[in-house]
Amino acid sequence: QSALTQPRSVSGSPGQSVTISCTGTSSDIGGFNYVSWYQQHPGIAPKLMIYDVTKRPSGVPDRFSGSKSGNTASLTISGLLAEDEADYYCCSFAGSYTFYLFGTGTKVTVL
Amino acid sequence: EVQLVESGGGLVQPGGSLRLSCAASRFTFSSYEMNWVRQAPGKGLEWVSYISSSGSTIRYADSVKGRFTISRDNAKNSLYLQMNSLRAEDTAVYYCAREDEDGYNFDYWGQGTLVTVSS
Numbered sequence: 104q105s106a107l108t109q110p111r112s113v114s115g116s117p118g119q120s121v122t123i124s125c126t127g128t129s130s131d132i133g134g135f136n137y138v139s140w141y142q143q144h145p146g147i148a149p150k151l152m153i154y155d156v157t158k159r160p161s162g163v164p165d166r167f168s169g170s171k172s173g174n175t176a177s178l179t180i181s182g183l184l185a186e187d188e189a190d191y192y193c194c195s196f197a198g199s200y201t202f203y204l205f206g207t208g209t210k211v212t213v214l
Numbered sequence: 215e216v217q218l219v220e221s222g223g224g225l226v227q228p229g230g231s232l233r234l235s236c237a238a239s240r241f242t243f244s245s246y247e248m249n250w251v252r253q254a255p256g257k258g259l260e261w262v263s264y265i266s267s268s269g270s271t272i273r274y275a276d277s278v279k280g281r282f283t284i285s286r287d288n289a290k291n292s293l294y295l296q297m298n299s300l301r302a303e304d305t306a307v308y309y310c311a312r313e314d315e316d317g318y319n320f321d322y323w324g325q326g327t328l329v330t331v332s333s
Contacts, residue, residue, distance in 0.1 A: 137318035148309055154319035192259050196318045202273045203261035
């Protein structure tokens, strides 16, 4: 049950786009279309940003988008805002034994 | 709006036990699958356990299997996590998290309760 692999940090200037990768295996990301992404500000519970690889919950800005290719999922934040500075975690369903795996987490810094 | 409120955290010695509770409100608790997710200080998120809406299906992460027990009381709109044989590495904020109607993601989270395992 190894965690999914994410870059430790990414950064961008306001208005720019950043993309966070999340790499797993054919037993998790590659095997199911059940990748979700969570935003977490310091000291606050995580917030669902993307689910089922590409879907956005109501209230989440369309600046946030998700995709998947093979064993790697990605979260793209377009038109970066200061409020987007936070930690981001991917999560994938990994079958009826392992169940859920989270990513290692990525800190997004707005320069 | 959906509300999840955890309680029961605290300081416990290694080898000790603790029972966490999660009080749910403003939604039909009995219709939703629930999970526990934890976060060690300064670390990432780790899925801990899952329970189906009826309680008939339960899953655990290998790191807690045999030591933790998840349960729910739909009449009381409550989710529980019984934690036994606690270790220092179980120190974390524990969140209860609801799965949405179609499952496979966590659409609402509680504020978390801190469990510290230390002598």
